[in-house]
Amino acid sequence: xxxxxxxxNSPVEQSEVFSLAVDGMGGDGAPDVVVAGLAIAADRHxxxxxxxxxxxxxxxxxxxxxxxxxxxxxxxxxDAAIPxxxxxxxxxxVRQSSMRLGMDAVASGRAKGVVSAGNxxxxxxxxxxxxxxxxxxxxxxxxxxxxxxxxDVVMLDLGANVACDWRNLVEFAVMGEAFAKAVxxxxxxxxxxxxIGSEELKGDExxxxxxxxxxxxPLAAQFHGFIEGHDITAGTTDVVVTDGFTGNVALKTxxxxxxxxxxxxxxxxxxxxxxxxxxxxxxxxxxxxxEWLDPRRYNGAVFVGLNxxxxxxxxxxxxxxxxxxxxxxxxxxxxxxxxxxxxxxTHMGALLSRQQAALEREPETTAS
Amino acid sequence: xxxxxxxxNSPVEQSEVFSLAVDGMGGDGAPDVVVAGLAIAADRHxxxxxxxxxxxxxxxxxxxxxxxxxxxxxxxxxDAAIPxxxxxxxxxxVRQSSMRLGMDAVASGRAKGVVSAGNxxxxxxxxxxxxxxxxxxxxxxxxxxxxxxxxDVVMLDLGANVACDWRNLVEFAVMGEAFAKAVxxxxxxxxxxxxIGSEELKGDExxxxxxxxxxxxPLAAQFHGFIEGHDITAGTTDVVVTDGFTGNVALKTxxxxxxxxxxxxxxxxxxxxxxxxxxxxxxxxxxxxxEWLDPRRYNGAVFVGLNxxxxxxxxxxxxxxxxxxxxxxxxxxxxxxxxxxxxxxTHMGALLSRQQAALEREPETTAS
Numbered sequence: 001x002x003x004x005x006x007x008x009n010s011p012v013e014q015s016e017v018f019s020l021a022v023d024g025m026g027g028d029g030a031p032d033v034v035v036a037g038l039a040i041a042a043d044r045h046x047x048x049x050x051x052x053x054x055x056x057x058x059x060x061x062x063x064x065x066x067x068x069x070x071x072x073x074x075x076x077x078x079d080a081a082i083p084x085x086x087x088x089x090x091x092x093x094v095r096q097s098s099m100r101l102g103m104d105a106v107a108s109g110r111a112k113g114v115v116s117a118g119n120x121x122x123x124x125x126x127x128x129x130x131x132x133x134x135x136x137x138x139x140x141x142x143x144x145x146x147x148x149x150x151x152d153v154v155m156l157d158l159g160a161n162v163a164c165d166w167r168n169l170v171e172f173a174v175m176g177e178a179f180a181k182a183v184x185x186x187x188x189x190x191x192x193x194x195x196i197g198s199e200e201l202k203g204d205e206x207x208x209x210x211x212x213x214x215x216x217x218p219l220a221a222q223f224h225g226f227i228e229g230h231d232i233t234a235g236t237t238d239v240v241v242t243d244g245f246t247g248n249v250a251l252k253t254x255x256x257x258x259x260x261x262x263x264x265x266x267x268x269x270x271x272x273x274x275x276x277x278x279x280x281x282x283x284x285x286x287x288x289x290x291e292w293l294d295p296r297r298y299n300g301a302v303f304v305g306l307n308x309x310x311x312x313x314x315x316x317x318x319x320x321x322x323x324x325x326x327x328x329x330x331x332x333x334x335x336x337x338x339x340x341x342x343x344x345x346t347h348m349g350a351l352l353s354r355q356q357a358a359l360e361r362e363p364e365t366t367a368s
Numbered sequence: 369x370x371x372x373x374x375x376x377n378s379p380v381e382q383s384e385v386f387s388l389a390v391d392g393m394g395g396d397g398a399p400d401v402v403v404a405g406l407a408i409a410a411d412r413h414x415x416x417x418x419x420x421x422x423x424x425x426x427x428x429x430x431x432x433x434x435x436x437x438x439x440x441x442x443x444x445x446x447d448a449a450i451p452x453x454x455x456x457x458x459x460x461x462v463r464q465s466s467m468r469l470g471m472d473a474v475a476s477g478r479a480k481g482v483v484s485a486g487n488x489x490x491x492x493x494x495x496x497x498x499x500x501x502x503x504x505x506x507x508x509x510x511x512x513x514x515x516x517x518x519x520d521v522v523m524l525d526l527g528a529n530v531a532c533d534w535r536n537l538v539e540f541a542v543m544g545e546a547f548a549k550a551v552x553x554x555x556x557x558x559x560x561x562x563x564i565g566s567e568e569l570k571g572d573e574x575x576x577x578x579x580x581x582x583x584x585x586p587l588a589a590q591f592h593g594f595i596e597g598h599d600i601t602a603g604t605t606d607v608v609v610t611d612g613f614t615g616n617v618a619l620k621t622x623x624x625x626x627x628x629x630x631x632x633x634x635x636x637x638x639x640x641x642x643x644x645x646x647x648x649x650x651x652x653x654x655x656x657x658x659e660w661l662d663p664r665r666y667n668g669a670v671f672v673g674l675n676x677x678x679x680x681x682x683x684x685x686x687x688x689x690x691x692x693x694x695x696x697x698x699x700x701x702x703x704x705x706x707x708x709x710x711x712x713x714t715h716m717g718a719l720l721s722r723q724q725a726a727l728e729r730e731p732e733t734t735a736s
Contacts, residue, residue: 149628159564162572196527196616204530204613229620233628245572246617248564249610252597253618257625260517260601264660265633268653278649285636285643292632 016049018074020309020329021102021111024054025081026118028316031058034117037313037322038073039066044323045330051076051111053101076101082122084315091122092129099123103130106308112333113309115300115325123312124160124303131306134338136345139164140305141172141244142312143179145328146254147293150235154180154189158301159248166209166359167352169193169241173214174344175304176239177222182335183328184238191219192227192237194246210241213355218347258293300325302332305341309333384417386442388677388697389470389479392422393449394486396684399426402485405681405690406441407434412691413698419444419479421469444469450490452683459490460497467491471498474676480701481677483668483693491680492528492671499674502706504713507532508673509540509612510680511547513696514622515661518603522548522557526669527616534577535720537561537609541582542712543672544607545590550703551696552606559587560595560605562614578609581723586715626661668693670700673709677701 022038024031031054038050049072052059056077063070080097094100099118103126105111114131116123124140133140143156154176161168173191180189191214195207207226214223224237229250232240242250269279279286291297295314299321303310309332313325331337390406392399399422406418417440420427424445431438448465462468467486471494473479482499484491492508501508511524522544529536541559548557559582563575575594582591592605597618600608610618637647647654659665663682667689671678677700681693700706 147628149631162564194617196530196613197620229617229622230624230627232621233624242617245564246614249562249597249614250617250621252565253600253622254597254625256598256601257622258629259598260515261626261629261661263517264657268650268657271650271653275650275653278646281646281649282636282639282643285639289632289636293629 016074017109018051018105018111019045019048019113019333020326021051021053021076021105021114022073022326023099023102023114023116023118024052024059024075025098026116026123026315027313027322028084028117029318030117031055031062033317033319033322035059035062035066035069035073036319037326039069040319040323041326041330042068042072044327048072048330050074051102051105053078053105054081054098055079076105082119084119086119086122088119088121088125091119092125100126100130103127103310106131106310113311113329115311115313115322115329117313117315117317117322117325119315120159120312123310127303127306127310131308131310134305134307134341136342136349137171137175137305139168139171140303141168141175142247142301143176143304144251144301145183145298146232146251147298148233148235151238152184152298153232153235153238153240154184155232155240155242155247155251156304157242157244157247158251159244160303161244163245164206164243166206166213167356169206169210169243170213170217170348170352171305172241173210173219173223173239174348175341176241177219178337178340178344179302179304179332180238181340182337183331186238188222189238190222190224191239191241192224192231194232194240194242194250195226195228197228209355209359213351216355217351218344255295296321296324298324300328302328304337307338309337384442385477386419386473386479387413387416387481387701388694389419389421389444389473389482390441390694391467391470391482391484391486392420392427392443393466394484394491394683395681395690396452396485397686398485399423399430401685401687401690403427403430403434403437403441404687405694407437408687408691409694409698410436410440412695416440416698418442419470419473421446421473422449422466423447444473450487452487454487454490456487456489456493459487460493468494468498471495471678474499474678481679481697483679483681483690483697485681485683485685485690485693488527488680488683491678495671495674495678499676499678502673502675502709504710504717505539505543505673507536507539508671509536509543510615510669511544511672512619512669513551513666514600514619515666516601516603519606520552520666521600521603521606521608522552523600523608523610523615523619524672525610525612525615526619527612528671529612531613532574532611534574534581535724537574537578537611538581538585538716538720539673540609541578541587541591541607542716543709544609545587546705546708546712547670547672547700548606549708550705551699554606556590557606558590558592558604559607559609560592560599562600562608562610562618563594563596565596577723577727581720584723585719586712623663664689664692666692668696670696672705675706677705
């Protein structure tokens with residue numbers, strides 16, 4: 001690719017299909033963290049080819065600093081970028097933003113997925129409009145993996161939809177299951193529906209109907225039923241399905257609790273000379289525990305239910321964290337995440353329609 | 369009190385007002401844990417007098433084993449008790465259950481509060497029907513305290529109401545503030561409204577209206593605004609207000625995360641002889657941390673918004689935990705928790721009605 005092509009803002013070579021488009025300008029530490037992250041990820045994904053969108057004048061010298069990233073990246077230049085605090089409606093009007101170009105690349109089939117550490121709201125809005133919702137899915141959701149005592153758990157929705165109906169929840173279960181297969185490599189992930197414990201309240205209508213639908217679906221054998229908040233980190237199931245409000249609060253509450261534990265532990269180890277010696281003796285084990293719980297290892301929330309792989313890195317992550325988000329995107333691209341959802345949906349469409357029809361008939365039945 | 373009075377199931381001496389009625393038969397470890405817990409609490413609350421409801425034949429020999437409990441307890445005999453797994457509707461039909469007698473004692477003014485480790489759903493249903501909702505409050509809620517890095521935080525609702533409107537949330541704020549004053553002893557507790565971070569979604573209608581109402585209320589100076597899941601353990605505010613579904617999930621998710629941290633830590637300290645020596649060196653600090661996070665210290669969820677103090681102990685707690693629930697009840701009784709809510713409500717009634725009227729007018733305004 002010649003420099004001339006780039007500065008004319010051409011869509012690069014028409015023939016090449018990239019593994020991923022990467023938003024070079026999204027995130028608190030962009031573009032530095034993005035390029036450094038790509039250099040780390042390059043080692044783990046031989047053959048990965050990246051279409052890097054953003055300001056060439058910034059990106060070019062950075063790529064020169066990271067030869068491993070330079071070797072896999074092609075720049076697609078644009079001056080525009082979406083600020084972290086811009087409203088989604090305003091972001092949609094920025095025509096040639098680095099984030100938008102990444103989405104365009106997926107929509108046109110020039111890249112199989114896109115990764116950005118930019119503005120979440122803007123990203124979801126752009127993904128819905130540019131990459132578009134997958135046929136058969138009512139609403140895309142946000143999914144991510146978290147640590148448990150046993151292994152990792154996929155949780156969704158994490159904030160894309162505040163209010164959900166039973167059908168959304170069933171679709172989340174389908175997408176979460178495909179996610180757990182693609183990214184965690186589980187052959188038959190177990191699915192739980194997040195609920196609360198009080199007997200009186202277990203009958204929340206949408207949860208009850210979603211649970212019934214799942215029990216009659218091809219996912220029945222993998223459906224564990226209702227779970228509670230403490231089951232998330234207990235690893236009771238591999239997938240936790242909930243609405244976007246509850247999921248977002250649960251994710252952040254869990255992270256907060258671990259942060260508190262770590263802050264209290266620091267106080268324990270800093271109590272005096274004897275505690276400090278104790279710390280040195282247990283340090284190797286603590287380091288392994290820290291790695292296990294490292295938020296960077298879990299970086300990379302995925303917008304699922306779109307016609308392409310769209311991965312959101314935490315805006316404040318470092319290069320290691322950004323590389324983890326790239327890992328997630330590559331896992332999804334490589335393991336045919338969307339094909340797996342499509343296949344499942346063809347087997348479930350009839351069931352969902354039946355359930356919907358039954359619910360619509362219900363008031364009449366009661367009245368007669 | 370003579371044995372004859374008890375066996376005739378009389379309402380004991382008519383003149384005596386008890387600090388608390390205690391359900392002797394509620395909870396997994398009842399009646400043993402209840403009586404042992406009262407013995408612990410007796411030391412901390414000189415002058416406390418308890419009306420202990422339940423099967424005299426079980427309770428009498430237990431009290432003989434715990435003279436400190438025996439010295440403060442009067443038995444109100446009944447054969448009936450509500451099983452832990454009974455549906456609330458069925459529990460309401462059990463006329464003379466030990467839980468019911470405790471509620472009756474509060475309703476008739478014979479006890480200032482009631483504590484039970486029994487069936488939560490039954491307790492909430494009985495409390496609403498027997499103790500009754502406080503005038504000015506739409507719906508009672510469940511509140512409890514949790515640890516943060518800085519101190520303790522009051523969170524509500526924890527499961528009494530799955531769906532809430534803006535007015536419920538404002539009332540929760542009023543009750544949570546009174547709770548933080550009575551139980552945490554804070555002069556001006558700061559209040560946060562739990563929300564999620566995504567810009568796009570911050571506008572959830574009921575949260576927006578509740579936030580506006582609080583900003584115009586006498587609580588304005590103490591209202592911090594919206595907070596997110598991680599703010600709970602960060603101690604950003606002293607009171608966290610949310611609906612019962614989200615609150616229940618957040619509480620249990622946070623507890624689950626701490627349990628995971630503790631389980632991983634155990635693995636770290638058991639890695640080998642050197643780690644075990646390290647453990648011994650940091651043990652005193654760890655013990656203090658453990659005490660800080662001890663779930664028993666936070667036992668005692670309170671049903672707020674009733675005409676009396678109703679405290680729910682965890683069903684599976686031990687004597688120490690049950691004593692903590694008694695502490696909470698005594699704090700609320702002693703510090704005039706309900707008076708504080710009543711006073712606040714008289715200053716807020718007009719504001720709430722205005723807000724309600726404005727919301728009802730809104731569609732017309734838009735239409736014109």
